[in-house]
Amino acid sequence: MEPGTFKDRLLMECDPHQLIEGMILSAYTIGADISYIFIRGEYLVAIQRLRDALQECYAAGLLGDNILGSGYSLEMYVHPSAGRYICGEETALINALEGKRANPRAKPPFPQVSGLWGRPTIVNNVETLCNIPHIIDRGADWFKTLGVGEDAGTKLFGVSGKVNNPGCWELPMGTPIREIIEEHAGGMRDGYQLKGFLPGGGSTDFLTAEHLDLAMDYNVIGAAGSRMGTGTMIILDDRTCPVGMVLNLIRFFAHESCGFCTPCRDGLPWSRQVLQDIEEGRGQPEDLETLAYQIKYIGAIGNTHCALAPGAMEPLQSALKYFYDDFKQHISSGRCPYH
Ligand code: SF4
Numbered sequence: 001m002e003p004g005t006f007k008d009r010l011l012m013e014c015d016p017h018q019l020i021e022g023m024i025l026s027a028y029t030i031g032a033d034i035s036y037i038f039i040r041g042e043y044l045v046a047i048q049r050l051r052d053a054l055q056e057c058y059a060a061g062l063l064g065d066n067i068l069g070s071g072y073s074l075e076m077y078v079h080p081s082a083g084r085y086i087c088g089e090e091t092a093l094i095n096a097l098e099g100k101r102a103n104p105r106a107k108p109p110f111p112q113v114s115g116l117w118g119r120p121t122i123v124n125n126v127e128t129l130c131n132i133p134h135i136i137d138r139g140a141d142w143f144k145t146l147g148v149g150e151d152a153g154t155k156l157f158g159v160s161g162k163v164n165n166p167g168c169w170e171l172p173m174g175t176p177i178r179e180i181i182e183e184h185a186g187g188m189r190d191g192y193q194l195k196g197f198l199p200g201g202g203s204t205d206f207l208t209a210e211h212l213d214l215a216m217d218y219n220v221i222g223a224a225g226s227r228m229g230t231g232t233m234i235i236l237d238d239r240t241c242p243v244g245m246v247l248n249l250i251r252f253f254a255h256e257s258c259g260f261c262t263p264c265r266d267g268l269p270w271s272r273q274v275l276q277d278i279e280e281g282r283g284q285p286e287d288l289e290t291l292a293y294q295i296k297y298i299g300a301i302g303n304t305h306c307a308l309a310p311g312a313m314e315p316l317q318s319a320l321k322y323f324y325d326d327f328k329q330h331i332s333s334g335r336c337p338y339h
Helices: 007-014 016-030 044-059 090-097 126-138 140-145 177-184 218-223 242-256 267-279 287-298 308-322 324-333
Strands: 034-040 075-081 154-160 167-172 194-198 232-237
Touching: 007 016, 007 044, 007 126, 007 154, 016 034, 016 044, 016 075, 016 126, 034 044, 034 090, 044 075, 075 090, 126 140, 154 177, 167 177, 177 194, 177 232, 194 308, 242 267, 242 308, 242 324, 267 287, 267 308, 267 324, 287 308, 287 324, 308 324
Parallel strands: 034 075, 154 232
Antiparallel strands: 154 167, 194 232
16 A cells, blocks of 8 residues: 555566465465465455466465375465555554454564464565565576666566656666666656655655666665665656645555554644645744654654654655755745645
């Protein structure tokens, strides 16, 4: 559910067998005898294709009892869930799978020790698991050579926003941001200029045109003050209001808060209200100080039980850093200058 991120849905819809193979290999490696594909219930196409692929695997003897006469047995289920954003946190996902409210659990114990129904469990992302068959087939050294920067392998990079060709592409790790936006996404549409972008989904910090020549590597993007996140970029153009865009994101995160801890449950709606006031022309000069306080309080690691609230503060804090004049103009003119 990360805003702007759609890469895993494509993997499940377009190559479900790849994911299943990665899960079988991973389960065999750790000696697991049961596995689940936890998926949002709205992903109807992906659910159907995964179920069809599972049936084929059972029919071919690749799942179930005594797989290919090896003595190893594995069951695999597709688990459509009501889902919440917080189910991207592994212990919240495990709670949801057990039929409980999707609150994150205290760690330790970590799921590897005590996870689903108290049994050792690993939770991994679809894209990660889809890499496994290829690494097993061709080796780790081969995989490492695929990257062109510091990090190994390939990555699904995506771009959404006012570009000519929004989409998702498998590219070497370390591909320059400029190449992703200008070549693969076809550059900005006529009449629009790039004002900024969230490099890895809605919970990452904005970067701007001065960062276009950076490589999409974890350390490089971290050093620039943001995160790789999911590697799927959301573009902010010069005709879209940055205050409105951040308001939209904070509204989403406030709605998705599981409600377990106060800074997230009460703080995010407070941030949303302040941003809404600014966007709708009711902002006061002191609102900028209030937002700075909220960023410090809600965004501090350790003030909340999981990373949802600090992640929600990332687009806000970087918008204030790069687009401060836009916030001030909203307040001084009593209206959104983009409308
Ligand atoms: S930070 Fe938010 S989502 Fe995470 S546990 Fe606290 S209330 Fe729940």
